[in-house]
Amino acid sequence: MPPLRPHVADAAWSAGPWCWPREGQRAERWRDRHGPPPVPPPGTVAGLTVQDETTALWCIACGPRRHAPRGDGGATLGPETRGAWHDAGVSLPRAVPVLWRSVHEGTAQLPRVTYLASASGVAVVPDVRQPIDGPSFGLAFGLALASRILDCAVPGDVIATATLDATGRVGPVGGLAQKLRAVGRMAPSVRRVLVAAAQQAEAQRHAAPHVEVIGVSHAAAAIDAVFGRRLAARLVEAGDQVERREELTGSFFRLALMGSEGLVDWRPVRRGARLALDRWKDLGADARYRLEFAEAVAARHVDNGGRADLPPPGWLDGQPRPIRVQVVAHLVQQCADAGTPVVAAIEPIAASLLDHPIAESSPAELRLRGAVARLLAVTGRPDEARRLQEQVALAFAAIYADQDVAYPLAEWARLAGVLGDVEALARAERAHDRARSSGGYRGLGPRYVDLALVKGALLVDPTDAQARRRALALGTDPTLPDTLRWSALRWAGGGRAALERATAEGDPVAGRQLVLARLDEAVRAGDPAAVESAMRVLARYDPGPVGHLRRAGASSSDIARLYPY
Structure with missing residues (x-):
């Protein structure tokens, strides 16, 4: 394998610390001559590309142009790279529970991508006039955007090379071994490299001894690894302003109540709500309950944990009926999965909201009925639970709420197997076939129903x-x-x-x-x-x-x- 030849552009020294000497006499002389290495401002991160035998290091800067390094006008971004920037903006709200600024504000302008350095097996400097195209800047874009929106700088010893889709999932990139070999030559101050979890083992084989490889599967995990406790500190600071605190409390409550499409990692929500409860002083009863509710719901999603209490007296009556229904649905689910509130306390409240025929129920009321059926199943009433889940699934189908059919249908199939009810299991299979032909029954829901039908079949006949x-x-x-x-x-x-x-x-x-x-x-x-x-x-x-x-x-x-x- 030929030795890598590094090339460092003048812009590299003012953009950030990545190319600066890491340690030793050369590093000391460099600091004596030039002072400490620059700290990357919020919205700035390093990224890598590979073209033939050359790996290039780039500075990615979003936000005001003062955040960009001195040098040329920046590289041209191809359509795939622009798509990766768009996906990073879509995924960010699904990875961070509370945002300080509008994501639209951060993504309104394409990032500036400036050449810093390269390492190659041949004695050439890459032609940086060529458009950069491909998805491998995805995770770097996500970190730069999070840094900008949260006003929290990415540490200068971090670099990321992975794709990022609109749901926040992190994926592998090509040329990983070549990139990691080059990082040690052209960016000696990089000590941490974020890669897709699927490529962590490969990356560890090729990384320099002083470089820690961090594998992540979702943007939330990457943001947690890079920013850590600093985001918690930012949340506490934001809560010092009464108006901002009310807005953030509402954000936590809304996220817990409504969910977040594509949200994968609830751990930041859990930590953020707990931190707010611990650090924000003089919380009123309403704000405190909303945060406690958010923490409990997030804990249930993380590990079926968390303690959920009933609201303060009169609190539910003061909410609009749609909010009451959704809060009670979560409390019923919390009772089933985590054990609180107690069954005897929450069941009558749920029943009082469901005193009408199932055919006259709104989607939120049908979801509450599904939560009640789940509670019936884990409290020794599987017959009632199976019948109710079948009714709920058919009711969702009748109002063309195809996206909501999967959960009650999966429970219908599973409980039919538990009860050895072959006819009910066959009806569930036919309902699954009908839903698949509807056009709106998409995503992962049908796959969970596939699994439930398998469970049902094996429970009937192992x-x-x-x-x-x-x-x-x-x-x-x-x-x-x-x-x-x-x-x-x-x-x-x-x-x-x-x-x-x-x-x-x-x-x-x-x-x-x-x-x-x-x-x-x-x-x-x-x-x-x-x-x-x-x-x-x-x-x-x-x-x-x-x-x-x-x-x-x-x-x-x-x-x-x-x-x-």
């Missing part, structure tokens, strides 16, 4: 080879989320090794499914000690459903069948 093949196909599909894949591998019966590896790497979703697989095996083997051991671990993962089912008198084998995940 020897169903076709259902196991379908489960294995779902479990080995890398395009599906981990929650779906790990559950499918459990039901496929052949994914134990993969579950064990992921659990050892700290994946809680895989850990839960591994415990369930062990529980299945212990029940089949008739090993009471192994059953009880698995149940203790399962109760730590999900005290809500396990506690509900135990109080309902369910045996360990019943819990394994009725378990909702």
Whole structure:
């Protein structure tokens, strides 16, 4: 392999610290002569491209032109690169729970991309007049935009090379080994490189010893890795202004109540709400409950945790009916999944909002009915739960709310299997086929229904080879989320090794499914000690459903069948 020849442009020294010497006598002489390296202003980050044998380092700057380095007028961006910039803007609100400025403000103008340095196996300087095209600036664009919108500088020792789609998912790039080899030669001050989680192992093989490789799967994880506690500090500062605090409190509540399309990582929401509760002084009862509600909902999404209390007396009555319905739906779901509020307290409130025929229910009321059915299922009433979920799914279909059909249909199929109701399972299969032909039944919802139908079939007949093949196909599909894949591998019966590896790497979703697989095996083997051991671990993962089912008198084998995940 030929040695890399670095070339550093004059603009590199004023743009940021990336190309400056890292340590040693040369670094000391450089600082004596030029002073400390410049700190990249908010909205600025470094990015990498590869063309033939040359890797180039670029400064990406969004916002006012004063944030750009001195030098030429910047590179021309091709259509794919412009598309990556647009996707970064769409994904940002899904990765950061509370924004300080408008994303539109940050994306209204294309970023300025300036050549800084290159490293090549041949003695040439790249032609920087060529348009930059491709998606590999995606994650760098996302960090630059987050930095600009949040007014929080990206540390100068960080560089990112990964794609980023509009949902916030981080993907692999080409030429990774070449890029990492070049970074050590042309950017010695870079100590952290963010790559797609799928390329982390590859990156670690090629990175210099002083460079830490950070694999991320979503923009939220990248933002957390880069900005960390500084964003929390910014949130606290923003809350010092009463008007801003009210606006941010409303943002947390709205996000928890309505959800966020494509939101993947609820951990920042959970941390942000807790920080606001701890640090914002003189919160009124209304603001405090809204933040507590947001924290509980986020905790449920993260790990089925969080404590949700009923609102203060009179609080629900003071809300518009649509808000009351949505808050109660979340509280019912929280009761089912996390154990609070208690069943006896929340069920009557839900019933008071559903005192009319199901055919006259709004979409929000149908979602509340679905949450009630989930609570019925984990409190020992699977027959009632199955019937209600079927009614809800058909009611959504009747009003063409195709995007809402998947969840109740999946529960209808799963509970039909739990009950051994072959006819109900067949009806669910036919409803799934009809929904797929409707045109509005898209996204990941139908794949969760596929998994639920597989579960139902295997609960009816554990020897169903076709259902196991379908489960294995779902479990080995890398395009599906981990929650779906790990559950499918459990039901496929052949994914134990993969579950064990992921659990050892700290994946809680895989850990839960591994415990369930062990529980299945212990029940089949008739090993009471192994059953009880698995149940203790399962109760730590999900005290809500396990506690509900135990109080309902369910045996360990019943819990394994009725378990909702």
